Amino acid sequence: MKLVxxxxxxxxxxxSFSQEKSNKLIITFxxxxxxxxDNSEQVVxxxxxxxxxxxxxxxxxxxxxxxxxxxxxxFNGFFIIEESYYLNEGKPxxxxxxxxxxxxxGKNEVQLTVYQIPEGIKKEEFRNDNENLAIDYNMLKPxxxxxxxxxxWNAKAKTFxxxxxxxxxxxxxxxxxxxxxxxxxxxxxxxxxxxKHLTAYDTPIIYKRxxxx
Numbered sequence: 001m002k003l004v005x006x007x008x009x010x011x012x013x014x015x016s017f018s019q020e021k022s023n024k025l026i027i028t029f030x031x032x033x034x035x036x037x038d039n040s041e042q043v044v045x046x047x048x049x050x051x052x053x054x055x056x057x058x059x060x061x062x063x064x065x066x067x068x069x070x071x072x073x074x075f076n077g078f079f080i081i082e083e084s085y086y087l088n089e090g091k092p093x094x095x096x097x098x099x100x101x102x103x104x105x106g107k108n109e110v111q112l113t114v115y116q117i118p119e120g121i122k123k124e125e126f127r128n129d130n131e132n133l134a135i136d137y138n139m140l141k142p143x144x145x146x147x148x149x150x151x152x153w154n155a156k157a158k159t160f161x162x163x164x165x166x167x168x169x170x171x172x173x174x175x176x177x178x179x180x181x182x183x184x185x186x187x188x189x190x191x192x193x194x195x196k197h198l199t200a201y202d203t204p205i206i207y208k209r210x211x212x213x
Contacts, residue, residue: 022104036211062128077103
């Protein structure tokens with residue numbers, strides 16, 4: 001009987017330690033991903049070098065779990081609204097808001113699920129500062145095109161990274177390649193058609209943190 005109790009105690013201790021690591025991981029990831037970021041330093045450096053390669057880009061990322069109604073009782077992880085703004089010379093600002101769910105997956109990984117913006121909500125209204133924004137969890141639909149991504153934690157470098165290819169229709173392929181540090185997001189959104197690059201640039205946008213949440 002003592003051996004049984006000892007085994008159960010050891011099992012409980014291992015499970016508790018694993019859960020503690022998962023909680024710490026997702027908290028660290030949340031700190032990395034939330035805040036205000038832009039690539040103004042990158043753009044200025046490119047202009048000084050004689051050619052702007054990347055658009056001026058801004059991310060406004062905030063935890064948005066409080067805007068989600070009817071979350072399941074066993075819900076874990078967190079939602080964020082990512083407001084993305086891109087400015088190319090001679091064009092109006094391109095607004096691209098996203099709804100992301102991040103959840104711990106094992107000891108060293110974080111799973112990303114992308115959801116569609118619910119019907120009836122304009123992209124201009126899908127903002128973190130919209131106090132009237134309320135989303136029903138039961139009405140959420142995963143993105144039909146982006147199948148998600150898994151971020152791996154590198155304890156030595158203190159980075160999260162992913163390389164997530166997604167095959168689309170008609171020979172299209174979208175690959176999300178990202179590396180996050182505490183104050184920098186390296187983001188490459190590579191779109192290809194039959195192996196040919198359609199993305200206007202071949203190197204990642206480098207976002208630097210400007211404001212903490």
